Amino acid sequence: MQNVIQLANINKHYxxxxxxxxxxxxxxxxxxxxxxxxxxxxxxxxxILMGLIEADSGSVEVLGHQLPDAQVAAKRQVGFASEDMxxxxxxxxxxxxxxxxxxxxxxxxxxxxxxxxxxxxxxTQAIKGFSHGQRVxxxxxxxxxxxxxxxxxxxPTTGLDPVxxxxxxxxxxxxxxxxxxxxxxxxxxxxDVEQLSDSITFLHDGHILASQxxxxxxxxxxxxxxTGQATAEALAELQPAHVRQNGSVWHIKMDNFQPxxxxxxxxxGLEVVDVMRMSLEEIFIATVKKDARYEH
Amino acid sequence: xxxxxxxxxxxxxxxxxLHRKMIAGYVAAGxxxxxxxGYPHLWTFYMGCIILLTVMIAAGFHxxxxxxxxxxKDQTTAFxxxxxxxxxxxxxxxxxxxxGIFFAAWAFIVISMIFLVMxxxxxxxxxxxxxxxxxxxxxxxxxxxxIALITESEGWSIFAMxxxxxxxxxVIMLAANNPVYYSHFKTDTIVWHSLFLTxxxxxxxxxxxxxxxxxxxxxxxxxxx
Numbered sequence: 001m002q003n004v005i006q007l008a009n010i011n012k013h014y015x016x017x018x019x020x021x022x023x024x025x026x027x028x029x030x031x032x033x034x035x036x037x038x039x040x041x042x043x044x045x046x047x048i049l050m051g052l053i054e055a056d057s058g059s060v061e062v063l064g065h066q067l068p069d070a071q072v073a074a075k076r077q078v079g080f081a082s083e084d085m086x087x088x089x090x091x092x093x094x095x096x097x098x099x100x101x102x103x104x105x106x107x108x109x110x111x112x113x114x115x116x117x118x119x120x121x122x123x124t125q126a127i128k129g130f131s132h133g134q135r136v137x138x139x140x141x142x143x144x145x146x147x148x149x150x151x152x153x154x155x156p157t158t159g160l161d162p163v164x165x166x167x168x169x170x171x172x173x174x175x176x177x178x179x180x181x182x183x184x185x186x187x188x189x190x191x192d193v194e195q196l197s198d199s200i201t202f203l204h205d206g207h208i209l210a211s212q213x214x215x216x217x218x219x220x221x222x223x224x225x226x227t228g229q230a231t232a233e234a235l236a237e238l239q240p241a242h243v244r245q246n247g248s249v250w251h252i253k254m255d256n257f258q259p260x261x262x263x264x265x266x267x268x269g270l271e272v273v274d275v276m277r278m279s280l281e282e283i284f285i286a287t288v289k290k291d292a293r294y295e296h
Numbered sequence: 297x298x299x300x301x302x303x304x305x306x307x308x309x310x311x312x313x314l315h316r317k318m319i320a321g322y323v324a325a326g327x328x329x330x331x332x333x334g335y336p337h338l339w340t341f342y343m344g345c346i347i348l349l350t351v352m353i354a355a356g357f358h359x360x361x362x363x364x365x366x367x368x369k370d371q372t373t374a375f376x377x378x379x380x381x382x383x384x385x386x387x388x389x390x391x392x393x394x395x396g397i398f399f400a401a402w403a404f405i406v407i408s409m410i411f412l413v414m415x416x417x418x419x420x421x422x423x424x425x426x427x428x429x430x431x432x433x434x435x436x437x438x439x440x441x442x443i444a445l446i447t448e449s450e451g452w453s454i455f456a457m458x459x460x461x462x463x464x465x466x467v468i469m470l471a472a473n474n475p476v477y478y479s480h481f482k483t484d485t486i487v488w489h490s491l492f493l494t495x496x497x498x499x500x501x502x503x504x505x506x507x508x509x510x511x512x513x514x515x516x517x518x519x520x521x
Contacts, residue, residue, distance in 0.1 A: 047521065050377070051519060052519055052521050053519055053521050054518055054519045069518065071380075071382060072300070072380045073380075075378070075379065075380040075381075076380045079378075080378040081378065084371050084374055085372075085374040085375050086371040086372050086375065087375055088314060088370075088375075090314070091314070095313075102306050103303070103379045103380055139375075143378070
């Protein structure tokens with residue numbers, strides 16, 4: 001399968017932050033969520049992908065185009081929206097649609113009209129009169145009507161109230177189901193990512209912690225709850241991702257769970273109470289903590 | 297560097313559409329200033345001069361603030377950068393749109409002023425002095441525009457605007473007290489003295505040099521940030 005995004009050995013150094021050897025591929029037709037806390041490097045990675053920032057080293061290929069040199073050719077087929085992107089507040093949406101259409105001969109006017117109805121947007125209303133949710137929808141309309149092969153969305157749901165966020169995710173899911181397009185979207189909200197993505201990349205402190213299919217994550221991770229007396233040193237032999245003790249109750253989070261681990265836990269003198277699947281948020285937090293433990 | 301002229305044109309038209317009310321406002325204020333200038337009273341003459349000076353200064357600085365600094369502050373730059381536009385086209389479009397706005401107001405005022413001086417009671421001998429001030433404003437504008445294009449910083453741009461505005465008064469005083477100019481204030485003889493020609497050439501050369509430097513520097517950028 002062809003990769004629509006290929007980042008190889010990307011490094012970018014700032015005074016107090018560095019992207020460290022980022023390798024990332026997005027196969028065609030896949031939806032990837034880029035998850036990380038604020039300051040993890042998501043926006044920097046996306047800006048490099050859009051040719052807005054030049055990496056110190058490494059290569060960037062988007063839809064077969066090398067960036068930043070071929071950014072115009074790449075951006076003709078990419079729809080990009082970021083949380084900090086604003087439209088011209090004194091102009092209406094129709095003005096924006098006309099302006100964007102001038103750059104994209106393949107602008108789909110019928111699809112734009114359909115999206116106007118679907119998003120319940122008034123094209124003749126000035127942007128300054130839109131709510132934040134409506135502004136996000138307007139931005140989405142402007143990029144979707146170009147019929148891009150690749151969508152790159154940087155924190156599209158940030159700042160939306162719960163209702164607007166839920167609506168937005170439902171509409172995004174509908175749109176993404178309808179289309180056979182590739183999507184990379186970043187978020188610090190694992191619930192959003194879980195709802196939309198086929199695969200997930202965890203980014204933390206400028207480097208990639210893990211990148212794989214969402215089912216892979218959910219299948220491999222388990223929270224084993226045990227009771228009894230044991231020492232953290234003894235449990236470390238099991239190579240857990242994270243261990244937490246509450247009195248006589250132990251929570252052992254395993255990132256490569258095999259049923260045979262349960263026997264090993266019993267051998268340490270613990271009784272297994274239950275084995276729980278973990279949510280993506282729990283997996284993300286455990287991954288970050290595991291990374292911090294190995295770093296320090 | 298491969299510039300797409302159509303892209304630059306679309307971006308320039310965009311800036312003109314966004315700021316057409318501002319352009320119309322300055323042209324209207326310019327007409328008011330010219331009307332006062334042509335009225336045969338000393339106070340209206342001075343009032344007209346002040347309005348015209350203010351309009352030319354404000355048109356340039358407002359254009360820079362509205363099209364370069366405000367776009368960054370209002371976070372609309374990211375919207376433009378998401379389009380198939382390369383840094384060189386963006387910078388070129390900003391320079392063209394800005395200079396278009398400033399020179400539209402400037403040229404209208406200067407041409408009207410020349411016409412007014414030549415056809416009314418205002419002594420024609422004033423023309424070199426008037427043009428010298430107008431050319432100083434062009435140079436000031438070009439320096440501030442270059443700084444704004446290079447730094448994209450509100451602070452640096454305002455610093456340059458204030459500094460150059462502070463220089464305007466000494467320039468007017470120096471020229472007004474120079475016999476090359478003041479000896480012709482009350483005559484109808486236009487004298488293109490070598491001092492005027494040298495000053496005008498230097499100011500235009502300075503304006504051209506800073507703009508060229510800014511454009512060469514900024515259009516070589518491979519990325520926006």
